[in-house]
Amino acid sequence: MGGKHYLPLTDQDRNEMLAAIGVKSVEDLFSDIPKEVRLQRELELPPALAESEAIKHLSSLASKNKHFHNCVSFMGAGVYDHFIPSVIKHITGRSEFYTCYTPYQPEISQGVLQAIFEYQTMICQLTGMDVANASMYDGGTAVAEGAVMGCGATRRSKALVSRSVSPFYRAVLKNYFHSRGLELEEIPLRDGCTDTGELEKMLGDDVASVILQQPNFFGLVEEIGGVADMVHNHKAVLVISADPLSLPLLQPPAEYGADIVVGEGQGLGVPASFGGPLLGIMASRSKFVRQLPGRIAGETVDSEGNRGYVLTLQTREQHIRREKAASNICSNEALVALGAAVYMAAMGPQGMREVAEQCLQKAAYTRESITALKGFENAFPGPAFKEFAVTVPGDPAELNRKLLEKDILGGVDLAPFYPELNNVMLFAVTEKRTREEIDTLVRELEGWK
Amino acid sequence: MRKSKALIFEMGRSGRQGYSLPSCDVPEKPVDELLPKKMQRSEPLELPELSEVEIIRHFTELSTRNFGVDTGFYPLGSCTMKYNPKTNEEVAALPGFAFMHPCQPPETTQGALELLYNMEEGLKELTAMDRFTMQPAAGAHGELTGLMVIQAYHRSRGDHKRNKVLIPLSAHGTNPATVSMAGYEVVQVPCDDRGLVDLEALKEAVDDTTAALMLTNPSTLGLFEEEIMPMAKAVHEAGGLLYYDGANLNAIMGYARPGDMGFDVVHLNIHKTLATPHGGGGPGGGPVGVKERLTPYLPVPLVDKKGDEYFFNYDLPDSIGKVHSFYGNFGVAVKAYTYMRMMGAGGLKQASTDAVINANYLMSLLKKTYHVPYDRICKHEFVVSARPEKKKGAGAGDIAKALLDRNFHPPTVYFPLIVEEALMIEPTDTEAKETLDAFAAVMEQISRDIDQDAEKVAHGPYNTVVGRLDEVRAARSPVMRWEKDKG
Incomplete structure (x- = not known):
């Protein structure tokens, strides 16, 4: 049998425990599973591998791939x-960080909570936004949730997305919108950038969100100075998908009128990993905080006035609001966000x-x-x-x-x-x-x- | 013991640096020539400035203010906080996995595709499903993907009337939230006095507007839904589908499979059942499996094989599209796959066996002191109600804080909602009997402490780096970032 080193119970333990429970056999503990759904055979899986064999097998699979170290x-x-600075893996490799769950018990989770609070602050500093969440799954889901946020904030059900936004993100966005019965239209291109003339024509008082990417999918820095006014004149919300690594150089989205900033944070010291885990960035102006999906770390004090951190504004979230929650997101990419905070601190x-x-x-x-x-x-x-x-x-x-x-x-x-x-x-x-x-x-x- | 920790923004000094970059070796042009001035940042970026040693010490100190599975027992119900094998971390960090670009040509990704293919084969056998997508990055993401697939199936049949999803009252909060995200309405199904879904109520609730029933089996009470077959029949006869929330699959590996219980769609939480770490809230992984009639609607791409070659198959005209920019959390899948290969069929079944023995054993110890509202054989977890203790002045949340002082992570509290003052306890398969004995002894001591001085218990914890934190204040006047002027 494989995995014995992960399973501490011995046969003697098991027998003593079954006796304490008051049953004769393990079978008695599974008697509540009706016969007709019981698997009448053993699972058919490849034979278990010992640690050295597993490492050999996985190394052989890995060796069949090309990657950034040999290309x-x-x-x-x-x-x-x-x-990627070396410090990151030494911090994300601290098992107090990587083996903990969502910090529901703040008094023993100050490490993760403070690191996320610092991450949120750094994302705000980069984007110029007032508030950031603890992460989304990736750039695609961040774009989709950002557009949905706009619908929630405006109580409208239509979004316009530029064709210069990553086709990967648009694919996710389309799916999220289609399933909810929301309407999505694509803004055409002109010389590889959003055709703002067309955008102006497409804008109406039924539009909730306008989604642009900066730099766009083709790497171009778009001229989007006047877009925010155009969007805001129709009381719609401007969602910008930004590359965080461009922001030390480029105008922060807040300055050109973005309401919500999303994006892919993989550049912030995250290994490419064949496209995942990635890091979905999500930040907004404070007036949209109630629509913001996902976890947010917030500052507070303890009973003696010491500063500490907790998950806050949880009434937006699924475990409290259930079907009325801003999103269903529960697990996010917290460890990746923590690594990104280390990256930004190091750089x-x-x-x-x-x-x-x-x-x-x-x-x-x-x-x-x-x-x-x-x-x-x-x-x-x-x-x-x-x-x-x-x-x-x-x-x-x-x-x-x-x-x-x-x-x-x-x-x-x-x-x-x-x-x-x-x-x-x-x-x-x-x-x-x-x-x-x-x-x-x-x-x-x-x-x- | 008590001390606040400086924020990284309050440390360091202008001019310090924590990085080293080579100088630019291509002919440079003035930045203004490459980027119009008006598109450039005008104010310098504000970020901390620290040397490498300061950064390492800061985050290392933060890590010591945190509790993980490697720190101690973590019986957080429905989260399956089992030990995260170190081998998995080692192999996922191999450059041949960790440094691959998602757009590489298939001849350079054969090892990764083979892994995904083999993992899918394993998951199919484990769950009795016909195809899997690895794209969902978490359990809730899997739920959404699963409902999108169900929606596409109904729509493809011209069946547009189905706008409701049934959910038992004991369900995890992500279930109803997902239903709304998919544009469906939630219909709550009550539980009977055994804690199981009320079959008669379910039968009454299903009709030709039912898109699906979402069910966790065993439930969040740790109870196996014994009437799953008649439930499945009722839903299927009404034209609806069955969705399996895999949060609690750790109870039944090798004993029963969702596909054999009538489920049409499942998601697995590989960060629970397949032992990958939770990372403080992620990254996780939520692969979704479906029965054959639903495979045309799975997200693109699927991993297929032609001869000896693996490839991404985008040729799925009825697919819902994509739910992730690329292929989901591949790095997490590597860990889960490694775990499955090291456990094998026997190891996985033993893990479920031990998870169930541990839960029943711990329940038998705790029920000497605490009220167990559903006192019957449980699966991988069980629920205690601290209602009697609450009456004495310290409830489930206070017991949780008291556990923090004794170096245990508390159970899930105040959930499931159908039990007052709930403590949901999931010991998992990777805990020794001695640990459970020690935990039970501490729980008994806390019960005695409540009898003696409930007021004191209600104001804990006492031994943690910060005392009980004021969550109400945090929510009432939210401070969600550090600001320079406010110090």
Whole structure:
């Protein structure tokens, strides 16, 4: 039998315990399961592995995968190969943190609660928002819940989402809206950015939320200065999906009128992990706090006046409000948020600014070098933060196969998400890429076709 | 013992740094040339400035102000706070899992896809379901996904009348909240005096507007719904479907399977049953499994195999779409898969056996002192009512605080709602008999303390780093972030 080292009871324990319970056998403890639903055989699973065998098996599976440690990655589209300081895993690896549950008993959960309070504060500092929650599952679910929040706040049932918002997020959003019977329309693109002229036409007094992404899915920094006024004139809510790593450099969404800021926090020191666990960021102006989904850590005092932290405003939540809750979210990505707080503390204002600037510079250098090649063209004009779309002279899958021979994870092919973007690839360049790696990529592209 | 801890914003000094980055080695341009000035941040970012050692000490001190399963016994009912094997942490951190990009071409992800495929095979066998999606990132997320699938099924049949979901009164709060999120109405089904779903009431409640019944079996009272087959029949005959909330699957692995009880959709909480850590509230994992007639509606992509090659299958025209940006919490799935492989069929069944022995044993000890409202064989958990103690002046919440002083994590309190002053106790399979004996002894002592000085118990805890925290004040004038000026 496997897993004996996780199960402390011995046969003697079991017998003594059965006697204390007052039953003859284990079978008596399962006699309440009716015969017709009892499994009449043993489960058929592969034989149990000992620890060394399990490590060998899992290592062999892992060795079949390519990854950031044996390839140079230019993949982005929401998940990036950013630098992760060593301190993070040493803190998130503290088992007082990773083996605890949601801090329902605050007096023995001050560690997690204070760390989340600090995380919330840092997210507010980055975005300019008044309040942030303890996390959502990922960028996609944060976008969806942000849009739903707008519906709750305005008591309207329609949202407009730009096509420059990540197609992954829009897929989740569409699903959340469809299931609730809410209406969703897509704002068309113009040169890879939200067509604000079209947005103005689409806006009406039935619109609850307008969702934009900054920088957008194509890496472009959109000109969205006037959008908030347009949205607010119709008493709708502006939801911005932001890359937190861009915010040391870019105008905070609060300054251009965002009401709710959501986004993917994977760049904040979170391993890519094949797309999960990720970190859904959710922040808003204080007037929307009652609609904010999920956990929020808040400050208070104990009986002697000592400062401490608790989960607060729980009357928004499912365990109190049940069917009237702001959301059904219970488990979130707390440990990932804690790691993100460690990241932001370690990088500080200077380090985060440096990361953002290196992304900007290296992406610009790469973009210029690639588009100088024959057959490679900018898919869209306009300033980009850390990724950009390029029209390539052939099949992106074929190009990626060629790059893979040189241990390069190439760009993301955009055709599956934007049928009109044939042979267009999205390349991301983080602060981790070196000139040598970039030049190698460019050389490989040059030699293609 | 008592002390507040400085916030990270109150520490450090301007000019200190906790990072090291290489210098930029590409030709640089002025930032203003790359990014119009008006799109740039004008005020410098405010974040703490600390050296690495200060950061490590700050968060290490915070960790010592926290209690996890590795610290001690954690019988938090319905949360299955079992031990989180360290091997799982080791393998999930392998670069071949932890540093993969979700958009990599399939020839570079065969190991990950094989793992997901094998894990699905295991989950299918464990639950008697036909297909699984790993996309939901948590239990509640799984519930929502499951209801979306049910909705798509009914809609595909032109059956638009079904707008209600039945939920027993003992259900976890996520169930009704999920029902609302999916645009359905909640219909509460009462429990009978045995604590089980009232079959007659259920039969009366089902009709052609019933989309589904959501059920946790065993229930939050730790009781197996013995009439599950007639319940399933009633729901199915009315054209509804059965949804299994897998929160309590740890009670019955290898003994019974939701798919054999008539359930059409299940979600598992792999952070409960399959021993992955809860991380202070996440990340978890909530895979959803369905019977064959519902597979066309599962989220895209599914993991399929052609010859020896694994691939993501997006060719599911009736799929509900996506519920997560990518494939869910893959890193958590790696841990759960490792656990399943190390336990094997025998180990998983033994885990359920021991979880049930531990619960019944602890109940037999506690009922000498405390009132057990449903005094019958339980499964993995049971509920005690502190109503008599409350009358003496210290209720379930106070008992919980008293446990904090004795280095035990308390049970779930004030839930399920159908038991007054409830303490929901789930010892799990990974606890030794001595631990349960010690816990019972402390519970007896607390009962004596209440008899002697209930007032004192009602004002605990006394030995924790902070005293009882004022949650009312926190909610009345919420402070949800640190602000510079307010210090």
